Amino acid sequence: MRAISSGLHLEATVTPATARAGEPFTLTVRAVNIAGSVIQEVNSWVTVSAKHASSGQPGRGTLFTTQFQLLQGQRSISESYTFVEPIVIVARDDAGNAPALANAITITPGPAAVLHLTSNPTWLGGNQHSTLSAVLADQFDNGIPDQAMSFTLVSGTGTLTPIDIMTGADGSARADLQAPRQPESEIVRASAGGLSSDLTVAVSLVDPNAPGGTVTNFPNPCHPPQQGTTLAYKLDDQATVKIRIFSQTGTLVREVNFNRGATGGMSGLNTWQWDGRNGAGDVVASGGYIVLLEAQGAGQTVNVMRRKIAVVR
Template sequence: MNILIAGLIFAQISQLEFNYITSPQVAGDSFDITIVAKTATGDTFRYNFPGLLKTTRDDFWSYCEPQLVDFYQGVCRRKVRVSIADTLRLRCEASGIIGYSNQFRVIPNYPERLLILCPGESIAPGSPEGKLSHPVNQTAGIGFSISVFLVDNWFNPVSFRSDMVYLACTDSFAQLSSGNLINGKITLPVTLRRAGTHRIIARIDDTSIRPDTSVSFDVFPNIFSNLCLLLPGEELLPGDTTSLIYQTPGKTGAPLRQYVKEPFVVRVIPTDACYNRVYSYPPRADLDTVYLASDFAMRVEPSYVALTDTACFIVTFDSTGENQNLWVIGKAHESYRSKVNIEAKTKRIVTLHPDTIRAGAVITIEATLYDANDKIIKGKYTQFAVTRGNGIMLDSSGLTDTAGIIRARFVCSGANSNETDSITITADDYTHTIGIFIEGDETVLAGRPIAFPNPFGYNQDRTEIQYFVPTSCNVEMAIYDPFGNLVITKKFRPGEEGAKNGINKISWDGRNGKGKKVANGVYVFKVWGTVYTKKVFDKELRIAVLW
């Protein structure tokens, strides 16, 4: 029943009349409209009901806001805004009755942003995104054009400015151009080099104008036209614009050093002219058959490889040298010469040294280094380390000389008894171990203290004193000047260095108890041990100080 009554009421509407809308209006700015519902007799239809508002330019999008309006007592008064700049009419529909406004013009608003159109896209003024977007895939190294518009907030072109437009791209190797807007628009050539998914960014110097970023689009590799040889340490650099051979076009990273007669892996990758990897189609179909070449003696396994994606070779160079070249050759393509440094690597160490020494004696260990070709190695960094025993290396590392020899000094002054010290000599990843038998110092073992060096001061800023403690006890030492005056004294508890059973080592830096240097002269070192109140040993030694 209610539906029937409503139908009867609305059926009485005969026409919808708009007030006159002046021109021009501004896109996005609101303006007042009045729509009156009238009966066939020309009276106002005084009921409340909704209506649908559009423009005569509506298509995929509606360019009028709001779209739903309400009539009160047959009249609709409100503010509306139109987003598209064009000549058009407003259209209102209510209960099957349609009314149109007068034709009026809408002009663009103030410029607010840029809009990029890539191939496959068309501008759509007044729409939410500003364009119909079906971007076309591109090919690396092949140019195409983009259009840049100066637009208002509703993507209507604004044609009265001529700012300089600058482009940027997610492809760091892209070839981009710039230019001035002409009537708010410019078309610019672009060439992308790196395969992948990319975007283009446009901006102008005026920071009040928002830059624009294009939709994402794919860039595919071009046809197979290059062979790229990668040494260990190098990786493919797609899109690279470098053309100078010494800058290794198409590659990033530096070749790792290689060693004579040690195999290493070389990769060969098929690429387009922009160094994008090219895949065979159909999958696993041979793109080429390739082999390696060099001006230097080398061995390669395998000799030939059918190239489908990445070819791998095992390469061994027979001699040392810098900048030894290597390149790949195919049926129709050939790479540029890559350079690799082939160094000597230690494969054998021959030593010259005494087999047996006395404790405290300083000896020189001589080591000669040889490579895989049994040739001496010059300038090789070598390390020495005592891995067993009480000895120390006075020279722990250095470089071999022009004869492939390095010398290092060794001393063992702390042997409590006879011992064998082990010394490792390391160069590259090769380690050679030698053994030296140390005879304990008979003087110290017999109970007489010794000092090394003695005299000291001019040659070394301290002396090492060794003495033998026959049993665990409290030990006290004292040093006196030539006139018998006490210079310094120190006590040691049982078990600590200076009071342990066996040979003990302490040092004196030639200073008194106040930290001041003593005068030149001969000083008396005394050391004694006590258990309760009984002395178990009492020794002395004269030490010369010469500054």
């Protein structure tokens, strides 16, 4: 058996210089001597890792193959990587030979696989705006840039205005959604790369995720008799509901009652429109009014809520 030459070290190369995320490229590792000759007696196990080509930090993606054995001093394998970034591959073996640093390869996004659509904020009050963000990504969630993106209002009476017509470097494009004044659901669709995604944005007087006991009204102030106000409140459970409106001096102005489980007394969101009139049917004077809402369940108080309403005639 001939002696192994001195200066033994690993060499590594990758081809081609670019590849899409998740798609194959070729990694070749060789055990060579100082003259560059392959040493066929070496059959060591090689472990490979990736690091960013510029910063030297560990790669943010995953190599498909991280360990393999050299056969007669060399081996070429089909490799892949999942994150979009330029990388170099470091090869080390269990024989203690000097490690190899391969030439750089740039990983680009793979084929479009998913379209994410989100809204900020996730719900809207009347006449409010949200920013819709659509992100076109490959199967590893890498954003795909420079792709045409369209937005469509599938259902609802809001106003949808595209901000971007092409995806940016992170694969995202944006649109503005302005809610109508009345509560409803807006269904928006984003389309790009042969994919589409729908999102429902609730237009509500009360946060759909708010707990029971939450109350608000819109508009505030209101302007009777031309414009009343809608009181919106959430109940933890079905309840018998009593709504009383008082003047600032404590005089009872109006009282309404709703049966348990009926309109106004259901679990979840309920609404009642006050037309700005007192119990006698007269329009109230300008000023501040206090709403006291009491919800009585089966033998216990479910919620007690208070709200100030301004009237401007």
